[in-house]
Every structure is written in C-alpha cells, then in structure tokens.
Amino acid sequence: MRQQFTSLEAHGFESPTTQSAFSSSSISSSSSASDRRLKALARHLVDASPVMDSHSQNPNDTVSPSPTSSAFHADSVFAHIVRAPEDPILGVTVAYNKDPSPVKLNLGVGAYRTEEGKPLVLNVVRQAEQQLVNDRSRVKEYLPIVGLAEYNKLSAKLILGADSPAIQENRVTTVQCLSGTGSLRVGGEFLARHYHQLTIYIPLPTWGNHPKIFTLAGLSVKTYRYYDPATRGLDFQGLLEDLGSAPSGAIVLLHACAHNPTGVDPTIQQWEQIRQLMRSKALLPFFDSAYQGFASGSLDADAQPVRMFVADGGECLVAQSYAKNMGLYGERVGALSIVCKSADVASRVESQLKLVIRPMYSSPPIHGASIVATILKDRNLYTEWTIELKAMADRIISMRQQLFDALRARGTPGDWSHIIKQIGMFTFTGLNSEQVVFMTREYHIYMTSDGRISMAGLSSRTVPHLADAIHAAVTSFA
C-alpha cells in the first residue's frame, strides 16, 4: 500500500513562490455590502439585546441576536475582508498547467530541474533520509527554541568557514530557522527590537518577499540602486552613491551570491569597495545567502563576500537557506547567524532571539535540519554533496552557454552576453512585458513579465525553442 507523493493534486504542490516584483498586500476596509448585510440581519431579529454596550467600538453592536430566537446565524467578524491579490509567479504556473501545447516551457519555476525537467532529490539526501528512518532510537521531541545544536554549528562553519576566527572565539550565535524566509524574519524582528537604526536598504530589484518580510518585522524599507537595465549588469556607481548617502548605522541587505532576480553579482574587487564604504559609515550588513555552492559550484567561492566582512572583525547578520543547494525546499531548513564582537554579546543576543522565536512557532521543525546535519558531519556524504552540488551548478552554467550560443547562431539582435555573465538560477533577460506576452502566446514560454527566466527550467532539448522565441520576440518588437 505504498503511497506515491508525486501527485501534484494531493498536496496542492505548486511552483515555488519566488516573486519577481513585490505588490502590496491589500489591507481591507469596511465594505458597504457588509453593512447592508448587517442591517438586513438586524431587521429580522426579535428585539435588541438588553446587554448592548454603547461604548463598544464593534460594528457588530447593532446586531445582537435575541437569545430566544431559534435560528442563530452569526455574522462573520471578518466579512469585510477582500481577497488578496494572486501571487504573480503562481499565475504563471497556473497558466502553464492549463496550456495543452507539447512544446510549452515553464521558466518561472524557482526550483532546480533536471535535464528531463524533473525535480531532483540529491542522493545524499536520500541516504540521510534512510539513515534517519532506520534509526529506531530517534525520537520526535521538541527541539530547543534555537533548533538542533549540531546543525547550527555545522551551518555556521559552512558559511563562515571552518577556521573562522569568529567561530573559534565563540562570537557567533546561530539559530535554526525556517529556511531563508524564516531567518530573515527572525533577524528583522530582532533588529526592530534591539537595534538603533530601524531602516533597512534593499537592492532594486530584489526577491519579492524581502520588503514584506522586513516591513512586518517592524523595519522601514528603503532601496539602493543595483541593476542597470542599460548594461544588464551592476549599477555600481549608483550602489555606492546610495549606500554612501544612507544614514549612519542603517541596515543593508546584501545578496551573498547569485542575486535574485537579476543574477548580477559584484566582483570581488567591488565587494571590497562595498565593504570599506559600509564599515566607514557603520552600515550593518545583513546577508541573504540562499545559493551557496549553487552559484559557482564552489561553496567557499560563493561564501567569499560574507567571509570578507567577517574577516575585518565587524558584526553582521547572515540568513542561510538549504532549499536550493540541498534541494530541501519543502522542509524549510535555514539558519540565522549573528556575528558579534564578543562571546558575551553573542550569548545575550541568542537569548533575545529565543524571545522572538517562541511566540512565533516555539521551536523549528526537526526533519530537514536532521538531514542537513547528517550530511554535513559525515565526510563521505559531505564530499558526495559537493559533487552533486557542482553538477547542478554546472548544468545551469551550461544552459547559459547553450542559450547564448543559440542566440548568437540565430544572429538575434542585441548583446546577450549578460546571459553568461549573470550567475545563479535566474537570468534577467532584458525582455520587456510586450515581448514576454508574445513569447507566451506564440511559443508557449511561461515566465514572469519582468523578463526573468529560470535557467533551471531549461534543458539542451528546449534551448533551441527558447532561442527561437526570443529571436522572434526581439525582431517583432524592437
């Protein structure tokens, strides 16, 4: 009676919700329709309740059903709520699913796919899973609020380097969180309570969920220039200017590598300049590291920007995710590290992080962290993981090269070198929304209207089709 879990319908599996642009969630206001409903209901009631409190602010005050009436139908206290807008990415996948065309391509997906277009569970993950399930001594007790201790230590080493002085000096507090999102949110809430400058600067553009996370955490969100549409590269001057004019002490969100959604990363030299500027203005770095190892194929290389900042002895926050680099998307595995000046400070900071976490979800989920810990602490599994990780990164890089070559072969107008210069899962093609609509309609290519494509959704087989589509779009709409 083995059950299959590949059925998308059973669990409502959907494409990962990586949004390309943020939209403000609609906060509702009272609707007149709900007032009318309330008034209609009131007219049908026997008499007003004697316990009406004229000082209550509740609009339902006018509706006090008589205790003697046999049919009581409460009016909802949430009747005024309007439906939140659809996620832009989900809309893409919904449309993709509906399309019967055999050549359709989903390039909105923010999860890795194999050459065959299938999700991939790493071999090391399967091995770790088996180890866990076969170990009858394992129990399902609550983790501590800060999560699995072993996992936390290993995660810190992974991002900061095993020989990091900050770790050796016990200056780092690491807490297990719910993937990157959870790590960012817990870090944001901590900052909103204990830090003195409540503004965070995020790059323009950035992952759609970033502004929501920090706003709900209690920070005020500003942007700094990042992407230059003209070059499809980094607007380094703009970045330096904007960070240079930020108030002293402001928090700055930095994508550690493989910027989402543009794929545009600073060079090491540029990172060094950014570091110096930030330290001179006492700006607080908050790294989002969602693609370590997945970008270049090397865990150490992808961690360089973070390690540079830690090496100068200063403080910073780092949010880690194992969603992509270990393929553990749905298990929500991540970690927040705060590098502090001293062990004493780190310990106090950790105690305060617990106060943020406990009223949010008490303690983090055990399964994914156990898988990660099993892999990271076993030399063989760890080595095998680095090989599998490199294979994923290499496939993505190969797709970039193939797409670039295909466009050049077709003589598609324009400079497409950004496809091979950008890094990570996504490419900001530079296509405009008109061109995107055309590609969807004529070629059944599904992507977000900002022109972002997921290289993970491509294969050698489908690259020619995409190249044809881009070529047609660019030549039809100059």
Add this chain to the structure above:
Amino acid sequence: MAFRAVMSRRVTNRSSDIGARWMSTWWGNVEPAAKDPILGVTEAFLADPSPSKVNVGVGAYRDDNGKPVVLECVREAERRIAGHSNMEYLPMGGSVKMVEETLKLAYGENSEFIKDKRIAAVQSLSGTGACRLFADFQKRFRPDSQIYIPVPTWANHHNIWRDAQVPQRTFHYYLPETRGLDFASLMDDIKNAPNGSFFLLHACAHNPTGVDPTEEQWREMSYQFKAKGHFAFFDMAYQGFASGDPERDAKSIRIFLEDGHLIGIAQSYAKNMGLYGQRVGCLSVLCEDEKQAVAVKSQLQQLARPMYSNPPLHGALIVSTILGDPELKNLWLKEVKVMADRIIGMRTALRENLEKLGSPLSWEHITNQIGMFCYSGLTPEQVDRLTSEFHIYLTRNGRISMAGITTGNVGYLANAINEVSKSA
C-alpha cells in the same frame, strides 16, 4: 513596535581611513533574556545526578518507563514516505490533503461546513504557529479588537498575542479554593466584556490546570457568547489525548458550531500524534460562505509568506499518510487511547496513593482534572521543597505533568507530595 534603546558606544582607537564606530558592538544594550520558565525545568532536571529524580515538568508524553514514544503509525508512515517525497515547496497554505483531514477531526467527518467549503484553513507551525497566525490576522483585520485570555493559561499565549500587538484582557477561569472551574466569575466576565469581544478558549484539557467546563457549562457559555456576539477562538492541542476519544474531546467546538458561531480553531499534532518536533498543526476560521473563506484564506497566506513562506513538508506527509489510510488511522486512534488511558491510570494511582498515605487534604481534583497536566495546588515554596529535598522537577505554579509519572515513581511522588503538603 520598536524599542529604541539608548546606545552607549565605546569608540575605540580610530584607524586611519575608516570610522571606528563599527569597531564596537551594536549590541551592548542587549540584556540577557529571562529563561523560559517551562523549558528551564527540564534543563535543571537533566543536570541533577540523583538516581531517584523525577521530571514532571515535561509537557511531552512518556511511556511507563519514562521514555519518549514514537507511535507505530508514525513509524509506518515514515517508512512509506522515505525515498518518495520530492521535497518541493508546499503551497503557502500547506498540504491541502493534510488540512482536509485535519478539519474533519475538528469539525466532524461529515461536517456541512467542510462540504460547503466555508472554512478558511491553512497548515501551521503546530499550535503556536496557528495561534500566532490568527493573532496577526486579528491585528490586521480587526485592529480595534483585543483578546480575552483565561487565568491561568499556557504562558506562551501571552507572548503570542503581545508580539502580534493585540491588547490582552483576562477572564476568570481557575478557582484555587476548589481546584476547579470558577464558573460564576467566568460567566460574569463573558457578560461584562464589550459586545463582540474575542475570547481564547481551550477546547479540552486546559493547560496548565486540567480543568475543563462540563458539557452543560459549555452550552451556557455558548449561549452567552451568542447574546454578546463574542468571537470564540479555540486552542485545541489535546484532541484525543484528553479522554482518549477525539470526537468527545471536540465536544466544546461542536456545541459552538451547532449554536451557529463562526469560530476559529488552532489544532496541533504535537501531543496526539507525538509529532512535537515536526511542528504540524492547522489554523481554521469558519466563514459565512465559500467566497469569504477564499478571501480569508488568501489573507492568512499573506501573513504566512513573510514569516516562513510555506510550512514544512515532512510532518504534513506523516499526518496525511496516517489519516488518509483507514488502517493507519485506526491504529492511530488505538495508540492515542493507550496514551490517554495511561495518563488517566496515573491520575487514579496518584490520588489513591495520596489517600492511602492519609493525607488530610483533598486530592479529588487529580482525577477530576483531565489531560496531560494537573494543577496540584502546591505553593511555589512546596514546589521548591519537592525539588531540593526529593529531586522532583515541576514548574513553580504547581503544575504536574502526568506524562512524567510511571508505576515506578508514583509511590515516591505521592510520598514526596504528602511530605511537603501535610503541614499546609
């Protein structure tokens, strides 16, 4: 929301080309946070070398050997899952299948509300996550509301609604004199609250007292809620675990549903499926119609997304595997009953032991109360003596976790309680 702490920065030696402010810590003002009162008990227990030590602070089930339990149905579910999950993201609202099965438990297998799609429901991070999501939702869409919380309650309830920035009020619940329900004051508080107030109710097995209203009392509360137009939010963390029968444990909810209330429910599988560390639960809000349920669900998702994007997969797979398979579900129901029966058995044993020792005090409440916890009535000083003289660990409010009692230690525990209380 933010507190602006006064920073005192020590400016150390300036280096030549960069400002020195970053060289001192940003966190000099961060005070060490108070330890969690409940979790601190276990830490102290673990540190105690005494061979006769007893941990009755723990809020997790233990078998008669004092060992944590992984249910057989859970082991079997995990065997089936291992190697088959593709680990993709769940939707923001979680596993549809798991939520469907979970709603059946709370609302009834054949609930018309489920059929009519009137329930907005999302998978949550166990009970805590469900309460927090609801509190955030309440803050966003009923910003003028506050929450009435029983006295006493699980300590984290206060933290949750505080962090959601929903003002709190309390209502009478426990009567120390009787170690039972202070029903008269409870009803007064319901009547005196402004119309349309939000109330947090423990559906069964009240934590920490173990004191539940009778069915008749629930009906009176429901009636009064109607008269006042109050909103009932049920925290149901112990369904099945209290009486051994999930249907029976959901009685309070069913009464309110029958009476037409549009309620909210936080459900948890931590205790009744032993999935503590997996963090599996569900938040549901009953709406007027399907359209409203769709709207409410979409807004709940908007709150979940900037908190954790989507909920964890593994625990949800375990739950839906078990509840979706009639054989496994039956096995689960049996195993839940075994746990509940053992607890009930320990209540009886503890009370009998105390009575046999000739304790002058009344210990009826031990068997009157229900669920994992017993509010012993011991004072903090008596609790301290239990710990220092007898190496028995519990929270200072006198709450005993029945799950920590075994046939092996019940005699010792009864003796110790008698010793510290007989001069009371």
